[in-house]
Amino acid sequence: MSSVLYDVPGPKARRISLIGSVVGSLLILGLLAWIIMTLAQQGIFEGRRWQIFTRGDVWTLLANGLGATLSAAALAAVIAFPLGLALCLLRISDAAFIRVPTRVVLEFLRGMPVVLMMLFVLLGFGTSSFVAVVTGLVLYNSAVFAEIIRAGIQSLPKGQREAGMAIGLTSFKSRMLIELPQAIRRMMPSLVAQMVVLLKDTSLGYIVAYGELLRAVQVMADFLGTQFLFPIFFVAAAIYIAINILVSRIAVWIERRGSRKAAGGVAKAEPEAAEAAVP
Amino acid sequence: MDVILENLPLYWNGFLRTLFLSAVSGVIALVLGTLLAAARVSPVAALRGFSTVYVEVLRNTPLTIAFFFAAIVLPRLGVKFEQFEVAAIIALSTYTAAFIAEAVRSGVNSVPVGQAEAARSIGMNFGQVLNLIILPQALRTVIPPLINILIALVKNSSVAGAFFVLELFGYGRQLANANGDAVIPVLLGVAFFYLLLTVPLGILASTVERKVAIAR
Numbered sequence: 192m193s194s195v196l197y198d199v200p201g202p203k204a205r206r207i208s209l210i211g212s213v214v215g216s217l218l219i220l221g222l223l224a225w226i227i228m229t230l231a232q233q234g235i236f237e238g239r240r241w242q243i244f245t246r247g248d249v250w251t252l253l254a255n256g257l258g259a260t261l262s263a264a265a266l267a268a269v270i271a272f273p274l275g276l277a278l279c280l281l282r283i284s285d286a287a288f289i290r291v292p293t294r295v296v297l298e299f300l301r302g303m304p305v306v307l308m309m310l311f312v313l314l315g316f317g318t319s320s321f322v323a324v325v326t327g328l329v330l331y332n333s334a335v336f337a338e339i340i341r342a343g344i345q346s347l348p349k350g351q352r353e354a355g356m357a358i359g360l361t362s363f364k365s366r367m368l369i370e371l372p373q374a375i376r377r378m379m380p381s382l383v384a385q386m387v388v389l390l391k392d393t394s395l396g397y398i399v400a401y402g403e404l405l406r407a408v409q410v411m412a413d414f415l416g417t418q419f420l421f422p423i424f425f426v427a428a429a430i431y432i433a434i435n436i437l438v439s440r441i442a443v444w445i446e447r448r449g450s451r452k453a454a455g456g457v458a459k460a461e462p463e464a465a466e467a468a469v470p
Numbered sequence: 471m472d473v474i475l476e477n478l479p480l481y482w483n484g485f486l487r488t489l490f491l492s493a494v495s496g497v498i499a500l501v502l503g504t505l506l507a508a509a510r511v512s513p514v515a516a517l518r519g520f521s522t523v524y525v526e527v528l529r530n531t532p533l534t535i536a537f538f539f540a541a542i543v544l545p546r547l548g549v550k551f552e553q554f555e556v557a558a559i560i561a562l563s564t565y566t567a568a569f570i571a572e573a574v575r576s577g578v579n580s581v582p583v584g585q586a587e588a589a590r591s592i593g594m595n596f597g598q599v600l601n602l603i604i605l606p607q608a609l610r611t612v613i614p615p616l617i618n619i620l621i622a623l624v625k626n627s628s629v630a631g632a633f634f635v636l637e638l639f640g641y642g643r644q645l646a647n648a649n650g651d652a653v654i655p656v657l658l659g660v661a662f663f664y665l666l667l668t669v670p671l672g673i674l675a676s677t678v679e680r681k682v683a684i685a686r
Contacts, residue, residue, distance in 0.1 A: 397632075
């Protein structure tokens with residue numbers, strides 16, 4: 192790999208870099224070894240702790256937790272996207288009496304912690320925890336989707352809308368037929384990245400006692416004994432991270448496929464998907 | 471409404487605690503994230519690899535899992551802390567650092583190649599190019615996204631409330647449980663204090679975006 196930031200390394204620099212890499216890797220490996228040793232001393236790696244994974248019911252419970260996570264995320268995404276679209280149209284409306292209140296609502300929704308909204312729905316309206324989780328996710332993410340789509344529309348050349356108006360489309364038709372399809376396509380990587388955030392945020396359901404993956408871990412640890420907390424937690428965390436990385440990769444893939452941007456930038460390591468997404 | 475006024479000291483306490491958690495984690499995350507971004511573009515392969523793996527894993531970890539790890543797994547590793555605040559700060563700052571690293575890196579990407587080429591051609595080395603030419607410009611373009619990440623950090627600190635730390639959300643939950651008949655006003659009070667932090671930050675972000683935007 193060459194970069195404009197530094198010369199192609201010569202033999203000496205390569206040697207230093209190699210030594211640095213080896214020392215650094217050794218340090219990290221040492222740290223990992225220390226962690227593993229400490230865990231091993233506490234008997235984390237004893238066979239009997241991991242034997243629970245030979246039991247079918249453990250997997251069933253994990254699968255149920257995963258199912259609960261995925262179904263909440265899927266339902267929330269399906270509702271939040273059209274809602275975000277509608278909010279976006281209201282937000283960019285020509286009429287100030289629609290635009291301004293929508294803006295206030297969006298600012299409010301984006302400025303609130305998701306978990307607080309979940310708790311609010313759960314306690315304030317006495318719903319089930321599933322409804323609370325989905326509602327919290329929908330409220331927050333539809334506001335974010337609206338902002339992403341709005342950014343997409345604003346990034347379009349002005350002529351697009353002008354052309355739409357010139358051939359006699361109404362303002363609404365121009366938005367729907369000309370601007371939105373382009374904007375959504377343009378913002379696809381950000382939208383998918385936001386889906387990852389949504390999926391990650393289902394884990395907040397743990398706090399409002401929704402039986403998602405992490406809650407399943409807790410329940411099993413309470414039921415089987417805390418010595419099994421570690422194995423189950425690590426497996427569940429691995430499942431979560433693997434799924435999220437998979438969806439993130441899809442976002443990167445869409446970005447690579449969609450926009451072959453002109454080469455630019457100092458450190459062109461990877462296209463930056465997800466940079467618009469906020470934790 | 472009376473519930474809020476009666477418990478105003480509690481709210482204020484929680485607000486200050488949230489502010490404290492966010493400020494400390496924010497500073498640590500900014501430093502750590504910038505270092506990670508620098509490592510990501512550095513000539514040393516091991517640094518690049520480490521930074522890439524760190525960012526990729528942390529960005530895809532749900533925050534709740536990070537908290538679970540910091541509050542429950544770390545103590546077992548011999549990392550003992552007196553208060554759960556420390557665990558919360560560890561979880562929040564390591565998690566947020568990954569996002570900051572990504573934002574700074576995309577800022578580095580947004581600096582035109584000519585800048586780096588010019589710096590290189592007058593004989594600067596890697597450290598000089600990065601510190602004197604690239605980062606000052608990159609940081610400027612990433613201030614709005616960074617503020618957005620800090621807003622998210624303030625909101626994310628609410629998760630700490632579920633892990634034994636009494637901050638705004640933690641107190642809110644307590645109050646909501648204690649005043650079953652006035653849950654909605656209690657939680658709206660909590661929301662108000664969060665908005666007190668996030669809305670000004672949001673306005674700041676959009677002002678800065680308009681003011682310091684470099685026309686290219």
